[in-house]
Amino acid sequence: xxxxxxxxxxxxxxxxxxxxxxxxxxxxxxxxxxxxxxxxxxxxxxxxxxxxxxxxxxxxxxxxxxxxxxxxxxxxxxxxxxxxxxxxxxxxxxxxxxxxxxxxxxxxxxxxxxxxxxxxxxxxxxxxxxxxxxxxxxxxxxxxxxxxxxxxxxxxxxxxxxxxxxxxxxxxxxxxxxxxxxxxxxxx
Amino acid sequence: xxxxxxxxxxxxxxxxxxxxxxxxxxxxxxxxxxxxxxxxxxxxxxxxxxxxxxxxxxxxxxxxxxxxxxxxxxxxxxxxxxxxxxxxxxxxxxxxxxxxxxxxxxxxxxxxx
Numbered sequence: 001x002x003x004x005x006x007x008x009x010x011x012x013x014x015x016x017x018x019x020x021x022x023x024x025x026x027x028x029x030x031x032x033x034x035x036x037x038x039x040x041x042x043x044x045x046x047x048x049x050x051x052x053x054x055x056x057x058x059x060x061x062x063x064x065x066x067x068x069x070x071x072x073x074x075x076x077x078x079x080x081x082x083x084x085x086x087x088x089x090x091x092x093x094x095x096x097x098x099x100x101x102x103x104x105x106x107x108x109x110x111x112x113x114x115x116x117x118x119x120x121x122x123x124x125x126x127x128x129x130x131x132x133x134x135x136x137x138x139x140x141x142x143x144x145x146x147x148x149x150x151x152x153x154x155x156x157x158x159x160x161x162x163x164x165x166x167x168x169x170x171x172x173x174x175x176x177x178x179x180x181x182x183x184x185x186x187x188x
Numbered sequence: 189x190x191x192x193x194x195x196x197x198x199x200x201x202x203x204x205x206x207x208x209x210x211x212x213x214x215x216x217x218x219x220x221x222x223x224x225x226x227x228x229x230x231x232x233x234x235x236x237x238x239x240x241x242x243x244x245x246x247x248x249x250x251x252x253x254x255x256x257x258x259x260x261x262x263x264x265x266x267x268x269x270x271x272x273x274x275x276x277x278x279x280x281x282x283x284x285x286x287x288x289x290x291x292x293x294x295x296x297x298x299x300x301x
Contacts, residue, residue, distance in 0.1 A: 006253075006255060008253055008255065008256075012256070013255070013256070013259065016256045016259040016260055017259050019259075019260055020259050020260050020262060020263030020264070021263060023260070023263045023264045023266075023267040024263055024266060024267050024270070026267070027266075027267025027268065027270045027271055028267075028270060030271055031270055031271040031274040031275065034271065034274075034275055035274055035275065035278045052215065052218060052219075053215075056211065056215045059211055060208060060211060063204065063207045063208060063211065064204070066204075066207075066242060066246050067200060067201070067203075067204040067246075069246070070200045070246050071197065071200065073194075074194070074197060074200070077194075167246075167247075168247055171242055171243070171246045171247045172247070174242055174246075175238075175239050175242050175243060178235055178238045178239050178242070179235060179239065181214075181235075182214065182231050182232065182234075182235035186214060186215075186218050186227075186231050187227070187228055187231055187232075
């Protein structure tokens with residue numbers, strides 16, 4: 001483990017700085033969405049196609065994946081790799097469920113006539129939620145990598161920090177969705 | 189403060205229960221016509237509480253070294269400032285150019301569609 005002069009793990013410090021930069025990325029995408037909100041000249045408009053019950057389920061799914069992630073980390077830290085493998089897989093599967101839901105939602109919107117270039121709502125909506133979905137995809141691949149490592153016996157308390165960093169990324173993806181769910185779906 | 193100390197499993201479960209309850213309240217408020225006038229502030233407050241709970245307990249900022257909170261909180265505040273500034277610049281410029289009045293800024297209600 002490489003420590004900084006402050007005695008902190010250098011990987012964790014670097015990752016927090018990365019998450020800070022991600023705040024600015026999503027901040028710019030959210031502000032773009034808000035600036036163009038309600039300025040589409042043609043439909044479909046948000047209130048016509050956004051499905052709140054369906055997205056509420058996706059939000060619930062992502063919140064539960066965050067719970068599974070902290071349980072996975074706690075299990076790996078105490079050396080309980082049976083539980084660690086289980087919760088890592090559960091987290092990844094819940095991420096896949098979220099991605100499946102987003103794929104279904106995007107397909108449905110395209111069938112309803114909302115493409116990336118249809119109107120300002122389509123452009124800003126797809127770029128914002130699509131960027132978030134890309135982050136979820138990276139997170140799922142990362143989690144499955146840890147799961148395979150655990151299956152091969154290459155993951156344990158000694159390298160729990162790598163799982164903790166993955167967890168930081170996953171929880172950040174979750175908090176970004178908390179904001180998107182409110183700003184895009186509920187405040188129409 | 190220790191870099192390793194984290195919450196217990198019971199705390200994680202309690203936080204998850206609170207997050208689910210807050211999400212249900214958010215969706216409930218969205219559908220109740222009585223709350224329409226206060227919908228935006230209520231949803232923003234509930235969202236901020238959920239955000240804070242995940243960051244403090246699941247990302248362990250409550251228990252970790254405060255420097256991590258600085259690394260995250262600094263850019264987060266900057267990001268929020270960017271959002272607020274852009275909204276003011278955009279709607280301010282539009283109002284000056286066109287004389288348009290906006291809900292929430294000019295104290296008028298959103299017309300029913």
